Amino acid sequence: MYRIKRLDFNVAYACNLACKGCISLSDFDRRGVEPLQEIKMQCQIWSKIIDPSIISIFGGEPLMHPHIEKVLNYIRDAWPLAQIRFITNGYLLRKYDPELWFKFGHLEMQISIHRKDHEKLITNEIKRIVSRRKDWKASRTFAEGHKQLELQHDNLTIYKSKFARFVMPYKIVNGELTPFESDPAKAHKICGSPNVPILYKNKLYKCAPIANLLDLDTKDKYKYEGIGPNGDVETIVKNINKPESVCSMCPENIDHSIDHFAKENVHVKNID
DSSP, X not given: OEEEEEEEEEOBSOOSEEETTOTTOTTSOOOOBXXXXXXXXXXXXXXXXXXXXXXXXXXXXXXXXXXXHHHHHHHHHHSTTSEEEEEEOSGGGGGSOGGXXXXXXXXXXXXXXXXXXXXXXXXXXXXXXXXXXXXXXEEEEEETTEEEEEEEOSSEEEEEEEOSEEEOSOEEETTEEEOOOOOHHHHHHTOSSTTOOEEETTEEESOHHXXXXXXXXXXXXXXXXXXXXXXXXXXXXXXXXXXXXXXXXXXXXXXXXXXXXXXXXXXXXXXX
């Protein structure tokens, strides 16, 4: 059993937003979700291999999954002691009964604000959830390069985060998705997720950008593959804090960053 600080678990490829520079490549035509039975199987297998302190439910947009309650139950059953972190843009919260989010032991809901003109909509959804319980504790912090409102209750913590800028994990050349060719050490130094492996289609990858870029890049430029449950998981775990040649896919300096709040960088595909 390998103990790690955090594991991202990809449950959806589709997203209702298309954000330029998204690490999940939501600005490309990503569709679908991870099949429910596949998620159940992965939980059963990987919970015997990896013991994370935190599991982040990842996408795409996780709320695009039609069986998100079952997804959360499978993950909670597989890792009963882990902190479950649910990462969402918040637009689809209105489709769910707020009571749902209090059912999973203690859940962290991390809501990312993607456009200034949408903040009121997201804030109203947070208020709808908060209204179901009393005695919340509130605080404002600045963590990991973004402003954050934290609301805490016994069974649920809500983070409302604002990312002013973020580094793009790819570039567009002649209209095509094109990885960078950076110095791996320099790219790793400014990486937004340098120590967070992701479970993606039943394989473990060094990070989310690598998993997504390799999934869409059919040119086989990089000698890197995700590790299956019977593979050399130890290598990924041991090297999770170290740069590798595949890190050259991402940029090596912050010049390749964008304004995350600019309307032209965030397109709403579907919020209904």
